[in-house]
Amino acid sequence: MSQPLTDLTMLELAAALAAGKVSSVEATRASLARIAQVDPKVRAFLRVDEEGALRAAEASDARRRASGPASPLEGVPLGLKDIFLTEGLETTCGSRILQGFVPPYDATVVRLLREAGLPLLGKLNMDEFAMGSSNESSAYFPTHNPWDLSRTPGGSSGGSAAAVAAREVFGALGTDTGGSIRQPAAHTNTVGLKPTYGRVSRFGVIAFASSLDQVGPMTRTVADAAALLQVIARHDPRDSTSAPLETPDYLADLEGGVHGLKLGVPREYFTDGMDPEVEASVRAALKEYERLGATLVDVSLPHTSHALATYYLLAPAEASSNLARYDGVRYGLRARDVRGLQELYGQTRGQGFGAEVKRRIMLGTYALSAGYYDAYYLRAQKVRTLIREDFTRAFQQVDAILSPTSPVPAFRLGEKVDDPLSMYLTDILTLPCNLAGLPGLSVPCGFTKAGLPVGLQVLGRPFDEAGVLRIGRAFEREHDFFRRTPPCP
Amino acid sequence: MPLSDFQPVIGLEVHAQLLTHSKIFCGCSTAFGAEPNHHTCPVCLGLPGVLPVLNQRVVEFAVRTGLALECTVKGTSVWSRKNYFYPDLPKGYQITQYDQPICEWGRLVIDTPAGEKVVRVRRIHMEEDAGKSVHDATASAGQSLVDLNRAGVPLLEIVSEPDLRDSDEAVEYLKSLRDVLMYLGVNDGNLEEGSFRCDANVSVMPKGSTVYGQRCELKNLNSFRFLKQAIEYEVARQVDVLESGGKVLQETRLWDVNKGVTRSMRSKEEAHDYRYFPEPDLPPLHVADALIEETRGALPELPRAKRQRFMSQYGLPAYDAKLLTAERPLADFFEACAPHAPDAKKLSNWFLGELSRLLKEEGTTVSSVRFTPTQLGELLGAVEQGTVSINAAKDVLGEMFRTGAAPANIIASKGLAQVSDVGAVEAVVDEVLAKSASEVEKYRAGKKNLYGFFVGQVMKAMKGKGNPTLVNELLKKKLGD
Numbered sequence: 028m029s030q031p032l033t034d035l036t037m038l039e040l041a042a043a044l045a046a047g048k049v050s051s052v053e054a055t056r057a058s059l060a061r062i063a064q065v066d067p068k069v070r071a072f073l074r075v076d077e078e079g080a081l082r083a084a085e086a087s088d089a090r091r092r093a094s095g096p097a098s099p100l101e102g103v104p105l106g107l108k109d110i111f112l113t114e115g116l117e118t119t120c121g122s123r124i125l126q127g128f129v130p131p132y133d134a135t136v137v138r139l140l141r142e143a144g145l146p147l148l149g150k151l152n153m154d155e156f157a158m159g160s161s162n163e164s165s166a167y168f169p170t171h172n173p174w175d176l177s178r179t180p181g182g183s184s185g186g187s188a189a190a191v192a193a194r195e196v197f198g199a200l201g202t203d204t205g206g207s208i209r210q211p212a213a214h215t216n217t218v219g220l221k222p223t224y225g226r227v228s229r230f231g232v233i234a235f236a237s238s239l240d241q242v243g244p245m246t247r248t249v250a251d252a253a254a255l256l257q258v259i260a261r262h263d264p265r266d267s268t269s270a271p272l273e274t275p276d277y278l279a280d281l282e283g284g285v286h287g288l289k290l291g292v293p294r295e296y297f298t299d300g301m302d303p304e305v306e307a308s309v310r311a312a313l314k315e316y317e318r319l320g321a322t323l324v325d326v327s328l329p330h331t332s333h334a335l336a337t338y339y340l341l342a343p344a345e346a347s348s349n350l351a352r353y354d355g356v357r358y359g360l361r362a363r364d365v366r367g368l369q370e371l372y373g374q375t376r377g378q379g380f381g382a383e384v385k386r387r388i389m390l391g392t393y394a395l396s397a398g399y400y401d402a403y404y405l406r407a408q409k410v411r412t413l414i415r416e417d418f419t420r421a422f423q424q425v426d427a428i429l430s431p432t433s434p435v436p437a438f439r440l441g442e443k444v445d446d447p448l449s450m451y452l453t454d455i456l457t458l459p460c461n462l463a464g465l466p467g468l469s470v471p472c473g474f475t476k477a478g479l480p481v482g483l484q485v486l487g488r489p490f491d492e493a494g495v496l497r498i499g500r501a502f503e504r505e506h507d508f509f510r511r512t513p514p515c516p
Numbered sequence: 517m518p519l520s521d522f523q524p525v526i527g528l529e530v531h532a533q534l535l536t537h538s539k540i541f542c543g544c545s546t547a548f549g550a551e552p553n554h555h556t557c558p559v560c561l562g563l564p565g566v567l568p569v570l571n572q573r574v575v576e577f578a579v580r581t582g583l584a585l586e587c588t589v590k591g592t593s594v595w596s597r598k599n600y601f602y603p604d605l606p607k608g609y610q611i612t613q614y615d616q617p618i619c620e621w622g623r624l625v626i627d628t629p630a631g632e633k634v635v636r637v638r639r640i641h642m643e644e645d646a647g648k649s650v651h652d653a654t655a656s657a658g659q660s661l662v663d664l665n666r667a668g669v670p671l672l673e674i675v676s677e678p679d680l681r682d683s684d685e686a687v688e689y690l691k692s693l694r695d696v697l698m699y700l701g702v703n704d705g706n707l708e709e710g711s712f713r714c715d716a717n718v719s720v721m722p723k724g725s726t727v728y729g730q731r732c733e734l735k736n737l738n739s740f741r742f743l744k745q746a747i748e749y750e751v752a753r754q755v756d757v758l759e760s761g762g763k764v765l766q767e768t769r770l771w772d773v774n775k776g777v778t779r780s781m782r783s784k785e786e787a788h789d790y791r792y793f794p795e796p797d798l799p800p801l802h803v804a805d806a807l808i809e810e811t812r813g814a815l816p817e818l819p820r821a822k823r824q825r826f827m828s829q830y831g832l833p834a835y836d837a838k839l840l841t842a843e844r845p846l847a848d849f850f851e852a853c854a855p856h857a858p859d860a861k862k863l864s865n866w867f868l869g870e871l872s873r874l875l876k877e878e879g880t881t882v883s884s885v886r887f888t889p890t891q892l893g894e895l896l897g898a899v900e901q902g903t904v905s906i907n908a909a910k911d912v913l914g915e916m917f918r919t920g921a922a923p924a925n926i927i928a929s930k931g932l933a934q935v936s937d938v939g940a941v942e943a944v945v946d947e948v949l950a951k952s953a954s955e956v957e958k959y960r961a962g963k964k965n966l967y968g969f970f971v972g973q974v975m976k977a978m979k980g981k982g983n984p985t986l987v988n989e990l991l992k993k994k995l996g997d
């Protein structure tokens with residue numbers, strides 16, 4: 028093979044494995060070598076599980092010989108955001124408070140990946156408890172963007188995006204609460220899909236904001252995202268919010284194109300603060316869709332401007348409750364030399380949580396407090412309904428909605444650390460999708476002059492992941508940005 | 517104003533553990549008394565990433581209870597999180613129902629000295645129990661231990677309106693509610709083990725007023741006696757406070773069993789802000805009309821209705837009916853025996869007397885008696901026909917209770933049968949009177965207290981087996997009375 032093994036897409040590798048040209052052990056070793064080579068600079072991994080990955084790869088090769096592949100992605104090595112519980116492998120969620128926590132069980136999606144025969148290379152860096160947009164709130168170290176090591180890969184699934192972009196893994200799983208899959212995908216020239224709320228099980232995924240969190244694939248191509256979604260999209264009786272639906276064949280109509288589709292362009296998503304180069308790339312992509320036979324429709328999502336405030340009340344409110352269990356009593360960090368219960372709680376949580384997590388716990392606690400609940404939490408729930416209705420109305424006119432994923436390209440490490448509000452604003456175009464529970468995809472759509480990737484966001488109707496992927500794929504077929512490898516290292 | 521010029525106002529909040537086999541949001545066993553933390557899993561330990569899945573039996577039990585208490589069962593109810601930190605609360609929040617409970621506005625009729633009284637039930641909701649913190653000798657100094665076996669055991673919280681007016685009414689309500697829950701098979705009614713718990717909201721107001729006073733919540737009332745004592749103490753305390761010109765403060769007070777007083781546990785200012793909000797991990801609960809109707813159709817006869825029927829159908833006094841229907845198995849057994857017994861009241865006497873004594877003595881319940889309703893009927897028939905004396909019948913019952921042998925066999929093998937044959941008894945009477953000619957003479961001359969002597973002689977001659985009624989009848993006839 029002329030190109031390095033690690034440059035293959037998941038489906039290309041799957042084909043090579045099926046053809047017997049390469050083994051899973053070889054592919055896994057190639058990934059491990061690439062990780063050893065580049066990760067000291069990219070710092071995408073919190074933990075590499077070389078032994079576990081090779082053991083799984085050997086089992087995969089043996090299974091293929093003995094009884095055939097367990098799934099179309101049999102043997103393709105993958106990385107996991109450190110938010111997924113992995114039995115026997117430390118899971119920290121990017122936090123000090125869970126340092127040393129070794130889960131006794133696998134998340135449902137992890138189990139599905141294992142059953143499908145995908146070796147798991149290890150755990151990827153993330154913003155602490157998925158709270159952040161730059162990976163800088165990781166308690167361990169920030170991840171660097173492979174396209175420019177002085178910049179962040181975005182967040183909170185920044186480690187996953189960086190590892191995929193840097194060819195350290197063939198694909199990864201992330202989670203998206205307000206854009207945490209799509210925004211880093213946009214910043215790293217990779218594909219990220221946030222499925223419809225309820226499409227993928229949340230069981231065993233460390234909760235940030237339960238009504239918004241969703242698991243999704245992070246890959247180099249749309250087709251890979253479809254193939255990986257195929258493995259993890261499954262009704263799970265252990266998640267009461269999991270939709271009891273059949274899983275469609277996401278690859279069946281992937282090449283169906285966009286001819287005759289109506290694609291909405293929300294005027295509220297092209298705002299003043301947008302980077303001109305980002306806007307230019309996205310406008311060019313819209314033109315491309317017209318050329319491919321789609322009709323662009325100007326739509327309005329009038330409550331968009333309230334999404335940020337709504338999100339920053341609801342997500343912290345849920346988080347303040349979800350994170351109450353980290354109390355030093357049963358697992359994870361326990362502060363030493365404390366006297367009495369209050370001190371145990373105060374010291375453990377004071378030492379265990381970082382600044383951004385504390386900020387959101389306080390925001391959420393406040394929003395739920397007696398006397399403030401109606402003004403904040405309840406009001407935010409009502410606005411959430413209005414935002415959802417915006418989309419319902421828009422989808423009566425159009426088949427999908429297109430916009431930039433992020434209004435700006437990847438920013439510099441440290442640039443926004445002391446300015447949380449400007450950091451929050453980078454998620455302004457991805458948050459409404461979570462509030463409405465819709466599927467959203469980010470597809471590479473070009474680069475700035477400085478060589479920074481730009482992402483195009485495709486939002487679809489509830490449970491229409493197939494449609495969203497088809498639309499993303501139509502663009503990808505014309506512009507194989509995904510073939511570009513990052514310059515470093 | 518003296519105490520008697522104040523009107524106590526009392527409402528009860530009851531927590532009843534449901535008799536499901538598994539916990540409310542995971543598959544762990546609810547069995548009592550296992551090794552600490554034995555019945556736990558990632559879900560009820562509150563590990564990262566876990567999610568609750570509702571045990572449908574809990575909903576069925578809640579619907580059953582709601583219907584029995586004549587509540588409106590809501591088609592849609594909502595789960596909420598109640599947030600507070602405590603080591604025995606693994607998630608840092610309790611999943612409960614808050615502003616939209618499954619049942620609302622029911623009632624329970626109780627008996628008071630003044631007659632029937634309707635106590636309104638404001639709401640019934642489902643929730644998970646917390647674990648237990650252990651601060652006793654098993655923990656080393658400066659340590660507390662946590663046992664999470666109970667964490668996630670399903671509870672019903674049943675909240676009454678403040679319709680109760682004294683400690684006796686409160687006790688009667690609590691007993692009646694307990695009877696209902698036990699009849700429904702949803703709760704074991706065990707106050708000591710804490711599977712049936714009660715808090716009381718108590719206030720006082722001047723008699724004739726319609727404005728309630730400031731209430732205090734009383735906790736740690738784990739027996740009917742403590743409930744009564746705590747309410748009485750608290751009412752007197754509040755009256756004292758008011759009489760001395762003070763104000764009753766809103767607070768939670770703990771019943772101190774040893775000192776017999778209530779003492780402040782936390783004031784209003786120290787009260788938790790539980791930050792309730794809808795539980796995002798569970799969709800709103802929908803209860804199908806079909807389930808409600810099916811449950812309604814399958815409701816058992818409740819204690820009060822059964823008691824009234826026992827009075828009308830069997831002609832039993834209220835006292836008997838109440839005791840017989842106090843527990844469903846006893847009532848059921850009574851009804852199984854009744855068709856075989858010659859007389860319902862006499863059957864009741866046996867149930868409340870000898871049978872109850874035996875059950876208590878053996879420390880067992882009616883479900884484990886070895887004899888059949890038919891056999892008990894036979895024994896009572898034998899007493900009725902004079903085949904066996906009442907005293908002998910008690911021995912027979914004891915034997916039946918222990919061995920399950922047929923009464924006829926026991927009577928025969930122990931030689932307990934009475935002689936009720938007129939000819940046989942008359943022969944003995946004649947013989948005794950003939951031997952005691954001088955006593956007969958004195959008796960006829962007026963020395964009536966010799967009668968007992970004749971009875972004694974006859975019984976002695978018959979080795980105590982003469983039918984006493986018949987002996988008396990014949991003696992009197994022969995002595996010319």
Ligand SMILES: [Zn+2]
Binds near residue numbers: 542543555559561
């Ligand atoms: Zn459990």
